[in-house]
Amino acid sequence: MPDPTVELFERLGRRAHDPMLEYVRGTVRFDLATDAEILYWLVTIDDGDLRVTREEADADCVVHSTKARFDRIAIGSESAMAMLLRAEVVAHGDIQLLVLLERLLPGPPGAKGPRLAKGAR
Incomplete structure (x- = not known):
């Protein structure tokens, strides 16, 4: 079964x-907790250039979530901002970076617009 979070970060990395x-x-570092471990994803934005790595490094914005909750963001069934407002996701640091990055996250199924569609490169 495909992992929606892995697929999302791989698509972001290919976007370049x-x-x-x-x-x-x-x-922006995403710390995603599972029952057994914390998975780290680091998204670096440099004047529009995107790089995605799996490292636990210092970041301007750190997002904490469970892997299960983030999977819902990754498939577009939940908005990262809505989950942040409901305290289902917690972020520290420069939240504006998360707001800007959310533009590239999937929207609801069938939505149109600039967001990263499932399968888009």
Whole structure:
């Protein structure tokens, strides 16, 4: 069974550059808890260039969630911002980076717009 979170971060990494983030610089680390461990994903944005790695490094914004909750974000059935407002996801640091990065996360099934569609590169 495919892992929606892995697929999302792989798609972001393949995207390489996004003009919507042309003047953005910063790092967002996602700490995703499972029953056995914490999975780390680091998204680096450098004037629109995206790089995704699996490292536990210092970041400008750190997002804490369970893996199960983040899977819902990864498939587009939940909004990261809505989950943040409900305290189902917690973020520290430069939250504006998360707001900007959310533009690249999947929207609800059938939604149209600039968001990263499932399967898009």
